[in-house]
Amino acid sequence: MAKRAPWPMVVPAGTTTVGTARVRDDSRPAMTTAQRRIYELTGNPPQTSALDDVEDPFPAHRQHPATLGAKKPAKYRNTKxxxxxxxxxxxxxxxxxxxxxxxxxxxxxxxxxxxxxxxxxxxxxxxxxxxxxxxxxxxxxxxxxxxxxxxxxxxxxxxxxxxxxxxxxxxxxxxxxxxxxxx
Structure with missing residues (x-):
């Protein structure tokens, strides 16, 4: 069994990997899975400063297709x-x-x-x-x-x-x- 590093683990700035794990860049906080799913369903961006970033993959001005009024089809595909x-x-x-x-x-x-x-x-x-x-x-x-x-x-x-x-x-x-x- 591998020996674990003492906690809290201190990673020097500029380090990209520790063992086999990749170190995340703290300069831009990412959306959590829950935040991303909420955004995909509603089109409302979460309250983070990451959305102010120009390179943000989820621009706040873009409306998500799920919010454009697409109706879910009827259970038995009937048309009222x-x-x-x-x-x-x-x-x-x-x-x-x-x-x-x-x-x-x-x-x-x-x-x-x-x-x-x-x-x-x-x-x-x-x-x-x-x-x-x-x-x-x-x-x-x-x-x-x-x-x-x-x-x-x-x-x-x-x-x-x-x-x-x-x-x-x-x-x-x-x-x-x-x-x-x-x-």
């Missing part, structure tokens, strides 16, 4: 849409709404509704006095066809496999006897 004040979670959902409106105009379906809430479990109090929240399922569309209530949900292949959705779909069948039709 709005038509006549009605907000839709995807282009596909909006397209299906137009199809259902057309069917209602032809008289094939009736009582077309959007975003209908079904209560699956009621709010209950636990033994320790705290409350368990109620759970609900919000269907994209409901309508009546041939005297029977139809519940439809626009789902992609990925969202059909979502565990929470699958459980709520099963609860709808158990509690209301309604099979959710996936589009």
């Amino acid at each position: 849409r709005e038509h006549e004040g009605i907000k839709f979670d995807s282009k596909r959902e909006m397209s299906h709404w137009f199809h259902l409106v057309e069917q209602q105009a032809k008289g094939l379906i009736s009582d077309l509704k959007l975003q209908v809430k079904f209560e699956l479990t009621k709010r209950n109090q636990r033994d320790d006095g705290t409350w368990e929240r109620a759970s609900s399922y919000i269907a994209d569309f409901t309508y009546i066809r041939d005297g029977k209530l139809v519940v439809e949900d626009v789902k992609s292949e990925i969202t059909r496999k979502n565990g929470k959705y699958v459980q709520k779909r099963k609860d709808m069948l158990e509690r209301y006897g309604i099979t959710v039709k996936e589009i």
Whole structure:
């Protein structure tokens, strides 16, 4: 095992290496990793005199691309849409709404509704006095066809496999006897 130098270690000025370690130049304080990451995310420079240096690699006047308003894409890559004040979670959902409106105009379906809430479990109090929240399922569309209530949900292949959705779909069948039709 190598013998260590006594602490505090004194390094003479002008020394560039001690053993295999490189000696940092104290004339210009560097940004810490945390300061650099904050700068990269926000574009706000840390409060150091190093940013006054002409050779500074992080000029304060330059705006970082992360702060230019780039939006994070949606989890399932859907594109939210709005038509006549009605907000839709995807282009596909909006397209299906137009199809259902057309069917209602032809008289094939009736009582077309959007975003209908079904209560699956009621709010209950636990033994320790705290409350368990109620759970609900919000269907994209409901309508009546041939005297029977139809519940439809626009789902992609990925969202059909979502565990929470699958459980709520099963609860709808158990509690209301309604099979959710996936589009």
